[in-house]
Amino acid sequence: MKLQRGKLLIDPPASASSDIAFILIIFFLVCAAVQPETGIAQILPKTEEKSEKQDQSKNIEVSITPNSIVLNGSPLKLNEFPPKLTSALSKKTRDEDRVVTVKSAPNTPYPLWIKVSQVIEQAGGILTLELESDRVINVE
Amino acid sequence: MKLPRKKLTASIPSFAMGDIGFLLLIFFVILARAQDDSHVRWQPAKLKEVEMVASPLASVTIDTGFKNYLDGKEISTDALTAALSQILGDTPSGKRYVFLKVHKEAKAIHFEPIIAAISEAGGDLVHILEPEQPASSQ
Numbered sequence: 449m450k451l452q453r454g455k456l457l458i459d460p461p462a463s464a465s466s467d468i469a470f471i472l473i474i475f476f477l478v479c480a481a482v483q484p485e486t487g488i489a490q491i492l493p494k495t496e497e498k499s500e501k502q503d504q505s506k507n508i509e510v511s512i513t514p515n516s517i518v519l520n521g522s523p524l525k526l527n528e529f530p531p532k533l534t535s536a537l538s539k540k541t542r543d544e545d546r547v548v549t550v551k552s553a554p555n556t557p558y559p560l561w562i563k564v565s566q567v568i569e570q571a572g573g574i575l576t577l578e579l580e581s582d583r584v585i586n587v588e
Numbered sequence: 589m590k591l592p593r594k595k596l597t598a599s600i601p602s603f604a605m606g607d608i609g610f611l612l613l614i615f616f617v618i619l620a621r622a623q624d625d626s627h628v629r630w631q632p633a634k635l636k637e638v639e640m641v642a643s644p645l646a647s648v649t650i651d652t653g654f655k656n657y658l659d660g661k662e663i664s665t666d667a668l669t670a671a672l673s674q675i676l677g678d679t680p681s682g683k684r685y686v687f688l689k690v691h692k693e694a695k696a697i698h699f700e701p702i703i704a705a706i707s708e709a710g711g712d713l714v715h716i717l718e719p720e721q722p723a724s725s726q
Contacts, residue, residue, distance in 0.1 A: 466606035473613055486638040487716040492707040552696035558691055559633040579704055
């Protein structure tokens with residue numbers, strides 16, 4: 449009669465698995481932390497309640513709506529806007545004259561707005577926002 | 589004759605150290621996640637020329653539901669200027685970076701008051717955007 453040998457069960461060593469998990473977490477944390485962010489810096493003048501009307505009239509005015517860009521009253525397409533703005537700014541020599549006042553329609557999408565603001569900065573303009581102040585009237 | 593007793597050595601069991609470390613790490617990760625804004629859902633707009641930006645002192649986000657968050661905590665537009673001024677403190681100009689993360693579907697009515705608040709607090713505004721990949725010619 450032949451005696452059967454008892455089968456030996458071979459388990460992977462489980463004692464090191466927590467250490468492996470620990471090292472893996474450290475690895476993924478470091479990877480997540482060093483992921484760089486990209487964007488553009490924007491210099492804006494400090495918010496003021498009022499500005500002098502005389503200065504405003506000299507400034508270049510840009511109005512943005514979802515479908516159009518209006519430069520000093522003339523509607524333009526996005527590709528026409530950079531050369532027209534550059535030529536308008538080329539006549540301005542002083543910093544205070546290079547202020548470009550941007551007025552946006554409430555439904556202007558952010559991607560369009562950021563493209564226009566980048567064009568203004570690349571053309572050498574100083575971006576200023578014109579916001580409509582909200583007024584709350586309480587009726588008793 | 590006196591028989592010497594065997595000295596018993598007390599050693600700290602090092603077998604469970606990995607598990608303890610793992611649990612501590614999970615604890616700190618959860619704690620850190622409560623302070624950052626990675627849980628805020630938003631999609632960046634794309635722009636052609638973007639550059640790497642320095643680390644900020646504060647981060648303002650407009651999420652997919654057009655709610656405002658300051659460092660991951662929801663905040664109203666009215667309270668933003670005061671909260672930012674407190675964070676920025678006396679940090680010199682040029683180092684007062686404030687990241688602005690605007691969801692790409694946000695409209696001017698959502699993001700312009702935020703820009704005005706950052707400007708009023710004296711923050712150096714940085715728009716966080718995704719680089720636009722050039723269209724591949726086929």
